[in-house]
Amino acid sequence: MFAELSAHAAAIRDRLVDFMNEHVYPNERELLAPPPEDERWAPRPLAMALMAKAREAGLWNLFYNHGPEGAGLSNFEYAQLCEIFGRSLAAPELFNCNAPDVGNMELLAAYGSQEQKDQWLRPLLAGEIRSCFAMTEPAVASSDATNIETRIESDGNDYVINGRKWWVTGAPSQRCKVAIVMGKSDPSAPKHKQQSMILVPMDTPGLTVVRPLTVYGYEHAPLGHAEVDFKDVRVPARNMLLGEGRGFEIAQGRLGPGRIHHCMRFVGLAERAVESMCRRARSRSAFGSTLAEMGGVRQAIGQSRCEVEQARLVTLKAAWMMDKLGNKAARNDIAVAKIVVPSLAGAVIDRAIQLHGGAGLSHDFFLAEAFAETRFLRIGDGPDEVHREALARVELERQK
Template sequence: MDFSLGSAETEWRDRVRAFMDEHVRPRAGDYQAQQRDGDRWKVLPVVKQLKEKARGEGLWNLFMPPSHGGNPVDDSFHFEGPGLSNLQYAFCAEEMGRILWASEVFNCSAPDTGNMEVLHRYGSREQKDEWLKPLMDGEIRSAFLMTEPDVASSDATNIKCRIEMRGNEYVINGRKWWSSGAGDPRCKVAILMGKTDPNADTHKQQSMILMPLDAAGVTVKRHLPVFGYDDAPHGHMEIELNDVRLPPSNMLLGEGRGFEIAQGRLGPGRIHHCMRTIGAAEEALAAMVKRLMSRTAFGKTIAEQGVWEERIANARIDIEMTRLLCLKAADMMDRAGNKAAQGEIAMIKVAAPIMALRVIDDAIQAFGAAGVSEDTGLASAYASIRTLRLADGPDEVHRRSIARLEFKKHR
């Protein structure tokens, strides 16, 4: 095995790292100040400025792999971006993950990344022209509507939201929640998963359709904070759908293809989260070490207290192990495809958030009362990453998949 990094990985990682250090990190104070000023649900000038600069330097749409097979309609749409592999992108995403809002600067933030991949892989040329182009140009944002309040959404076959053909149009009725991104005033379109045929085979009942957020019958009922954080201007919303009417041309790929699309979408999205989570853990570890070395208690620095040596060592061990698993999953996706890497994707989806939460929790302890305040960013990082044990499937579902793959080996 060769664990050395090639020039393709180090070049893009170093460019993103340099941009983060030179342009993003120095503007963190501006971001916080602009977010506190006036309406919470707004476009921040600092993000807009940094996006223009990143795009000008070619650090744009880094997540989109160079080849997307499986599009039966049209694969002639060309996007602006370097076409990095999952492995190459992993190193870049880790750098972005060090600051929670940084991925948007590079037009690489969720749920837009997953939605753009869906549109590129499964969308018609008309759908791409209408929605993919402005998304990849960073002009609009998007949402993904799958989770519902009235069912156990860990099993997506439970989805109740109906998509019915009436006359010459689809009519949607139902409720969705934790619709991330729907709070942003730039959010113009959502990919919605609903049930088109309750009588079909279990995994052929669901479909995905493109729904403009300003369509008649779409009502944002309330905002859902995470541990008290509103995550503005991104936000997570509960949305009510009452007789929302859409043309047949908004259907993605065809009726009954929802699970097929979901599998194509969620694999890369899950691992993108994990890559960024490793960056957040590295950031927390660095802050923890600096804090421990700068504070004195009982006649010596806190770093010299034995318990902290153990915690720092464990944090470094856990980060390194998690990174290697993440890179293995990314490499398998590149070489063998998402389906072949499903075990590794599931494993890293469980391992990465748990690891990061442990490191961040120790960092909070090192900072004492400051750790749970807004001053350090650790509390908000913990809240954000805690959601990843639920988003894109809870830990229990992924552990179930891992176990079933293990059982399969011995049948």
């Protein structure tokens, strides 16, 4: 698996494995435990301390390759490292590689003005703040982003935003300081030129975090997802990203790489689930034999190994295609990974839950929350059905 890692990437991998063993796994339960009610959205001292340690260890912004702030890894190399820290839901934040900040930092690096980079990208890269991405809306079928109704209207030297968003990941956090908002700036323009993206500081008057949203009952504090209301929210015209009508262009540039990053992490979760299944099967006995001696359990483990390998290979292929041909040319491979990996990882984790019995449903193991996360992504970043439809169009055109 690691045969094509450069010496630079291999050294980072070794430090990353050591950091996970020394700092992440021993503290995982505390890092993921629901915080006290009055501290739900506040930064956790333990997480902040481990972030500082990760930065000192050179395990910071591993995804980023736009400048000296990053580790200079290819997508293929990063995929293999991302799998390692993806084994724990607590880990990505510690390395400043958490969604949606990864996508937002990539977006600002690619499309932001120098002023926007100085104001928002630099503190994000430093881990001083967090950000959110507001695209999906509760009132429309947002799987078709042309349905989005939030208005971004020019008013002199400002833009005024009105609308309601939800599934805004990271918005409840006290560390979240800026939202990237997609909305309609010109309803009369061609279908894919009506939308724009704009930067909105979270403390702007009229912006209200209405409520946190749960995924299968998990609030995921202190980050979480939220419903956010924008009522006459006024920001300077210089906050517009790239220019009016270029929201879809930006969205495609942002969402493609973000989808593959999720897949990289989910391979790690699925691999860890197989390991957990094997440990449980060897350690538990029922009806006169260990679970590991039961044919049905062995079938489940064998099938899970096949599915983890499939998930890993489609992810690595997509990452390799991104390196060789660019993100746009790799979009079909990214779509395949986005469809395949969450479903396969979810199936593996579900078997692991079953094998663990009641314990698998509890907070005593990572499995229940991991299952919720993989199930979420079959809808998040565009539902699977949309990606299948796009792939089908490509195949039909190819076979003419």
